[in-house]
Amino acid sequence: MTADNGLNRDRGRASTARIYNYLLGGKDNYEADREAAEEIIRSAPDAPAVARENLRFAGRAASWAVAAHGIKRVVDIGVGISHGVPIPSVETCVHNVAPGARVVAFDHDEVVLAHARACRPGYGGVLHGDVTDLDGIFDHPAAGLIDTNRPMVVVLAAVLHFIGDATAVMDGLRERLAPGSVVVLSHATSTDTSEDRVGGMTKAYEGASSPINFRSEGEIRALALGWDIVTPPGLVDVQLWSVDGSYRGELYETVRVVGMAAVLPGRQQGQGHMPGGAR
Template identity: 60%
Template sequence: MTGQELTPGRALDFTQASPARTYNALLKGRTAYASDREAADKVIAMAPDAGQVARENFQFAGRAAAWAVAEFGIGQVADIGVGVLDADIGLPSVEECVLRVALDARVVAFDNDPVVLAHARSGRSYGRVLHGDVTDLDTVFGNLELGEALDRSAPTVVVLAAVLHFVADPAAVMAELGRRLAPGSVVVLSHATTTDTETRRVDGMTKAYDKATSRIRFRSEEEILGLVDGWDMVAPPGLCDVAEWGLPEPHDGQVGEHVRVVGLVAVRPGRNDRGRER
């Protein structure tokens, strides 16, 4: 899951770790290469529970997206920075979770990692995965392959799970989303945080991505909350560890001891397609 820039059709390069494939390695998937596994090993050396936190984050994305679709009656989802989900990981994708609560919902995934796209086009990944870069939303909402899959005039659930901590200016991304999305749209967001994470572990995990296609940037809870300034955050549960985010009751997943990833759900204010004021 990454904000790196990529030109479609660029040759695959396995010598440099990518966030998407490193995440796959943390999940113990098979679509990762030596460079990715080396980066994942460095992360785990600093935070032994990083693999479990990665799983909790993946489950948060599906759980929160499905809740938002059901709660607000939204019929379309854009999962940006979807990464790779191998069958042997044993986790439901965002698409699977959403379709369990709304069988007719449309889910479109985007990524800019060539291995993610090759995996999807080989039929080994779920649903529809298109090239798209979170730092250039024209590649997402203006993607020629998108067609009529997403109605830009209607509310959309946008999933940004473990994506914005690979972006240098996430506030610009959120501002652009706010301009593009219809009122009543929902963002599902998770981010690695410095809050209550030891500085030495943050430094070590940051260094693990030094040679990757995108650097990781841990941010404080205050900075993460600032990303949804002007949006209506769903509270409770507000911003919390991804393992705890759940409605109607708090989820009881395993909270990371050595590294924290926090998540939130926020709604773009205005009138949605069912005429409700938010």
């Protein structure tokens, strides 16, 4: 399928969204993306399997949060290209447990947006937004879809390892969201991953649309400062994440992506985000 020119330009530069699509087994990628993905696989042969487990984790954790907390709004930031991948999307998983829930997706990659317009017209909404510009997301012209006065689920699946200052993102979400909101996040970790493999995967992403930043488990856990990490399971490999322990995927040897869900507790009077970024 050929969408508008947003899918056809910049073919010579690998896109993190299209690399992920290739790792997931999708077909919406170009030669540059495939070359970068194959370089990743040479460093970490398990990367495609872990990518698939990451997408399963995102859907599983988001649907758990919606069902367990009675939340009706889900914001999926950095949604990527999962159309045509044989794994249920976050939206599908959420609607399986809460058919009336609204899922709104954001991405800053024009290729993702063009693909969504062409291939996913029925999606709850794919809007332009960058996780490093939370004002642009929560003050979006279509922000009527998002009510920050009520708890929501925010999904950041394999997003924060492409952000240099991931702490600022989590701090910004903490200031903006209503108590009871849940953040679902996953992140590539350097813990128990060999330096050679971290180096190889880092090199593979150097020429892509965003470099990758591996963090230790301790650094990833610290991103949830001010949040209550759901325990069990805590911060674990994405293929081991389930609150009741019922999901036990295979552990892999060459690369690790860990995930967690964290709930925003009640904030003190006077705290909160005001329109326009004022505090």
